[in-house]
Amino acid sequence: MSAQAQRIVVDPVTRIEGHLRIEADTDPGGTITRASSSGTMVRGIEIILRGRDPRDAWAFAQRICGVCTLVHGIASVRAVENALKYEIPPNAQLIRNLMIAAQYVHDHVMHFYHLHALDWVDVVAALKADPKATSELAQSISKYAKSSPGYFSDVQQRVKKFVEGGQLGIFANGYWGHPAYKLPPEANLMAVAHYLEALAWQRDVVQIHTIFGGKNPHPNFLVGGAPSAISTQVQHGGAASGFRGGESGTALNVVGLQRIQNIINSMQNFVDQVYVPDTLAIAGFYKDWGAIGEGLGNFLTYGDFPDKSMFDIKSFKIPRGVILNRDLSKVHEVDLDAEDQIQEFVAHSWYDYSGGKEMGLHPYAGETTLNYTGPKPPYEHLDVEQSYSWLKSPRWKGNAVEVGPLARMLMLVATGNPEAKGLVDMTLKHLDVPVQALFSTLGRTAARTLETKLIADWMQGWYNQLVANIKAGDVRTFNETLWDPTTWPKEAKGAGFTEAPRGGLAHWIVIRDGKIANYQAVVPSTWNAGPRDPKGQDGAYEAALKGTRLAEVTQPLEILRTIHSFDPCIACAVHVAGPNGEDLVQVKVN
Amino acid sequence: MPDSMKPRDAGDAHEATLGERLAARGVSRRAFLKFASALASMMALPPSMGLVMAQAMAQAKRPSVLWFPFQECTGCTESITRSHTPTIEGMIFDMISLDYHETLMAAAGHQSEAAREQAMKDNAGKYLLLVDGSVATGLDGAYSTIGGQTNLSWLTEAAKGAAAIIAVGTCASFGGIPKANPNPTGARAVSDVIKDKPIVNIPGCPPIPVVLTGVLAHFLTFGSLPELDALGRPKAFFGDTIHDRCYRRPFYDQGLFAKTFDDEGARNGWCLYELGCKGPVTYNACATVKWNAGTSFPIQSGHGCLGCSEPDFWDKGSFYKALPVGQWGSAATLGGAAAVGVAVGAAAAYAARRRQDKIAKGD
Numbered sequence: 001m002s003a004q005a006q007r008i009v010v011d012p013v014t015r016i017e018g019h020l021r022i023e024a025d026t027d028p029g030g031t032i033t034r035a036s037s038s039g040t041m042v043r044g045i046e047i048i049l050r051g052r053d054p055r056d057a058w059a060f061a062q063r064i065c066g067v068c069t070l071v072h073g074i075a076s077v078r079a080v081e082n083a084l085k086y087e088i089p090p091n092a093q094l095i096r097n098l099m100i101a102a103q104y105v106h107d108h109v110m111h112f113y114h115l116h117a118l119d120w121v122d123v124v125a126a127l128k129a130d131p132k133a134t135s136e137l138a139q140s141i142s143k144y145a146k147s148s149p150g151y152f153s154d155v156q157q158r159v160k161k162f163v164e165g166g167q168l169g170i171f172a173n174g175y176w177g178h179p180a181y182k183l184p185p186e187a188n189l190m191a192v193a194h195y196l197e198a199l200a201w202q203r204d205v206v207q208i209h210t211i212f213g214g215k216n217p218h219p220n221f222l223v224g225g226a227p228s229a230i231s232t233q234v235q236h237g238g239a240a241s242g243f244r245g246g247e248s249g250t251a252l253n254v255v256g257l258q259r260i261q262n263i264i265n266s267m268q269n270f271v272d273q274v275y276v277p278d279t280l281a282i283a284g285f286y287k288d289w290g291a292i293g294e295g296l297g298n299f300l301t302y303g304d305f306p307d308k309s310m311f312d313i314k315s316f317k318i319p320r321g322v323i324l325n326r327d328l329s330k331v332h333e334v335d336l337d338a339e340d341q342i343q344e345f346v347a348h349s350w351y352d353y354s355g356g357k358e359m360g361l362h363p364y365a366g367e368t369t370l371n372y373t374g375p376k377p378p379y380e381h382l383d384v385e386q387s388y389s390w391l392k393s394p395r396w397k398g399n400a401v402e403v404g405p406l407a408r409m410l411m412l413v414a415t416g417n418p419e420a421k422g423l424v425d426m427t428l429k430h431l432d433v434p435v436q437a438l439f440s441t442l443g444r445t446a447a448r449t450l451e452t453k454l455i456a457d458w459m460q461g462w463y464n465q466l467v468a469n470i471k472a473g474d475v476r477t478f479n480e481t482l483w484d485p486t487t488w489p490k491e492a493k494g495a496g497f498t499e500a501p502r503g504g505l506a507h508w509i510v511i512r513d514g515k516i517a518n519y520q521a522v523v524p525s526t527w528n529a530g531p532r533d534p535k536g537q538d539g540a541y542e543a544a545l546k547g548t549r550l551a552e553v554t555q556p557l558e559i560l561r562t563i564h565s566f567d568p569c570i571a572c573a574v575h576v577a578g579p580n581g582e583d584l585v586q587v588k589v590n
Numbered sequence: 591m592p593d594s595m596k597p598r599d600a601g602d603a604h605e606a607t608l609g610e611r612l613a614a615r616g617v618s619r620r621a622f623l624k625f626a627s628a629l630a631s632m633m634a635l636p637p638s639m640g641l642v643m644a645q646a647m648a649q650a651k652r653p654s655v656l657w658f659p660f661q662e663c664t665g666c667t668e669s670i671t672r673s674h675t676p677t678i679e680g681m682i683f684d685m686i687s688l689d690y691h692e693t694l695m696a697a698a699g700h701q702s703e704a705a706r707e708q709a710m711k712d713n714a715g716k717y718l719l720l721v722d723g724s725v726a727t728g729l730d731g732a733y734s735t736i737g738g739q740t741n742l743s744w745l746t747e748a749a750k751g752a753a754a755i756i757a758v759g760t761c762a763s764f765g766g767i768p769k770a771n772p773n774p775t776g777a778r779a780v781s782d783v784i785k786d787k788p789i790v791n792i793p794g795c796p797p798i799p800v801v802l803t804g805v806l807a808h809f810l811t812f813g814s815l816p817e818l819d820a821l822g823r824p825k826a827f828f829g830d831t832i833h834d835r836c837y838r839r840p841f842y843d844q845g846l847f848a849k850t851f852d853d854e855g856a857r858n859g860w861c862l863y864e865l866g867c868k869g870p871v872t873y874n875a876c877a878t879v880k881w882n883a884g885t886s887f888p889i890q891s892g893h894g895c896l897g898c899s900e901p902d903f904w905d906k907g908s909f910y911k912a913l914p915v916g917q918w919g920s921a922a923t924l925g926g927a928a929a930v931g932v933a934v935g936a937a938a939a940y941a942a943r944r945r946q947d948k949i950a951k952g953d
Contacts, residue, residue: 066665
């Protein structure tokens with residue numbers, strides 16, 4: 001235990017996407033008094049986007065992130081469509097809903113098992129488990145088929161041989177044996193088994209993206225619809241075609257559709273039989289984390305999953321709004337176009353604004369000058385009184401807000417969604433914790449699991465509708481009317497948005513003479529991981545870490561738990577935009 | 591921490607060979623031979639090489655692999671986790687010792703730094719260094735740091751002890767999207783920074799996972815890298831254009847083109863050339879290996895190839911603009927007539943071949 005105040009540095013924060021650094025000031029008792037969150041990598045994708053064809057933008061924007069691999073593609077095509085008042089066919093809307101939903105289910109399961117689990121699960125302790133008792137535990141919480149003593153014994157042997165071989169690879173130097181690990185050996189072994197199961201499961205279920213988008217990661221999108229033409233006719237082989245008998249023109253054929261149905265089944269089974277029961281079982285040993293990592297208490301959603309059109313916000317499955325100070329009785333309206341609502345600040349970021357570092361700018365007027373003023377590498381500490389991150393600080397009407405699964409579940413409950421309310425009530429009752437436990441590290445992680453269950457179930461409805469449309473003869477997937485840039489107005493601007501797995505994501509585009517004049521993304525992890533603003537208000541990570549006590553300051557497992565509960569995506573969070581036409585970028589390029 | 595989970599000192603214990611590990615897991619010799627033969631076949635090695643590879647891999651200690659993430663989006667890592675042959679867990683448990691990988695490793699901060707330094711020390715001269723993402727060189731590298739150190743300094747330091755370097759993805763191979771015009775951070779390819787080590791480029795945004803696993807298997811078997819073209823790419827996977835191997839190629843040869851994304855031609859699988867497909871100028875294995883266990887590839891799902899494994903593909907014009915035929919060697923203009931299609935097709939194939947021959951010769 002530390003006997004003096006000190007600065008704890010965690011860099012790299014691993015098991016996340018991207019480059020994140022946390023500097024935490026602790027008091028002599030090891031409690032965090034101030035945390036500073038820093039993104040340490042920048043690429044400048046929005047500068048790169050300027051002057052290009054808006055129809056190409058999705059491919060560039062999508063490379064902001066390869067984990068939440070389709071969300072920036074979606075936000076980008078929607079931004080162009082919003083600017084042009086461009087409607088897409090019903091089938092394309094359904095295909096996008098299915099792709100977004102598939103991303104949620106895939107991403108959240110991988111987050112839980114591969115990025116977050118090792119904060120709660122001690123792999124070494126799993127070696128002490130009794131496989132028979134593990135089997136009894138597994139069968140008591142789920143009907144999942146792989147639950148025999150032999151199965152768990154095999155997994156344990158595999159891990160044991162790996163450890164005894166001495167080459168520990170990714171498991172080397174973990175905080176194994178840390179006093180904050182509370183699971184019994186059997187729960188540890190069950191979780192390790194499901195870590196491996198989930199790795200195998202995930203590579204199959206992404207095939208929904210492959211059928212609709214040609215590959216995963218980075219499936220293809222299209223302004224005006226979906227690229228995957230529907231091929232209902234079986235082609236016949238022979239010299240006149242490129243096909244062998246029985247094949248058809250595209251991957252979206254009867255076989256592809258049946259494969260999608262199978263994957264939806266596989267997703268629902270895994271969520272119902274593995275992910276939900278594991279979350280509840282593990283959470284039961286960590287109820288104290290229902291009072292840790294609370295954070296801001298302000299939440300924002302943009303909304304997503306339209307019934308027919310993105311222009312019909314009322315039809316969204318996930319509603320839009322802001323909740324302030326944990327008050328679920330009042331949902332505030334959000335307007336993405338209003339210049340006084342969403343603004344970005346750079347008081348503690350490595351950027352300059354022409355009007356001074358204290359001001360905030362709406363994304364349509366966003367400007368960026370990269371200006372690194374941090375210490376020259378290699379360095380020990382950042383100067384957190386000054387600028388300390390490549391992330392900006394977005395604010396809604398001046399409020400720091402949290403985005404993500406917890407924000408969405410709260411918004412669904414606040415707006416009276418009965419399915420969401422049922423799941424939340426069931427979870428609180430099962431864990432025997434008060435409703436305040438939602439506002440915590442535990443609540444954030446549980447909310448992610450619960451929304452996965454909701455969305456996996458919604459997928460069947462969209463799939464049924466798609467099949468019904470095709471049966472009725474509607475195979476349209478693309479609206480050609482505004483494809484040609486000569487049909488566009490001289491200037492147009494729009495905001496495209498989605499609820500990405502990590503939270504509300506929006507891209508703002510200004511189109512002039514058929515080219516991108518300005519492009520700006522404000523992304524979930526910028527809302528959550530951004531630095532303090534000019535008023536000194538913490539970002540969501542910073543607020544959530546404040547007051548957390550570290551059992552061992554040299555092994556800050558507690559920091560990882562709370563940061564991972566947000567599922568950081570830092571490549572997403574760091575972004576830069578340029579002002580209209582002016583070259584404000586002052587970068588020395590060798 | 592139990593001693594068993596601390597990093598091992600080099601050579602202080604019996605290390606199980608791959609063969610022993612597989613036997614312990616109940617993987618039969620025959621099954622393993624099948625896997626090795628498939629890899630050998632994919633890499634265009636003679637059939638007898640399957641046996642050689644199986645024998646070599648069965649005896650190998652798992653080589654230390656360090657994976658450094660620079661200016662990247664983690665799409666390359668995600669792609670490798672989708673590998674079916676072998677699987678990611680199979681690789682980690684049985685094929686390689688993945689001693690540093692930020693997305694997957696348990697340790698963080700000081701402990702992950704210690705693991706990295708220990709692996710580099712224990713395996714000096716022997717480890718494989720994998721890099722995804724470009725290397726920021728602007729501001730002396732301050733645009734991208736880990737643990738307060740620049741990616742540039744990590745790369746130059748770790749390259750010294752590496753047996754070889756594998757640049758995973760287009761960003762590490764050629765600079766990729768960070769290097770796209772106007773390259774705000776001075777992004778460079780690994781091969782622009784490191785000149786004195788063997789480097790394999792595995793481009794693709796992201797790359798097809800089996801290309802990486804194939805190169806790893808080759809390294810395990812022969813202790814060397816596979817045959818590369820002048821751009822540092824394994825010839826076995828980058829020897830043909832997408833267009834050469836595309837199932838829609840017969841339609842191209844007949845002059846049958848989709849005119850928009852959901853017309854009859856699009857639904858019947860006609861050629862996407864007029865919708866901007868870059869397959870004719872893109873060397874990769876998408877049309878043969880396909881994606882996600884052979885499920886589909888971009889063209890099969892109705893979108894033209896973006897050319898994502900080619901250098902500077904981000905700056906070669908719109909993804910929806912048809913390639914000018916002259917760009918790849920023919921003066922013929924495209925038309926709907928079958929005869930013209932055949933002529934253009936032949937010219938395209940010839941030009942593409944010539945280009946790859948030139949690349950191979952380093953012209």
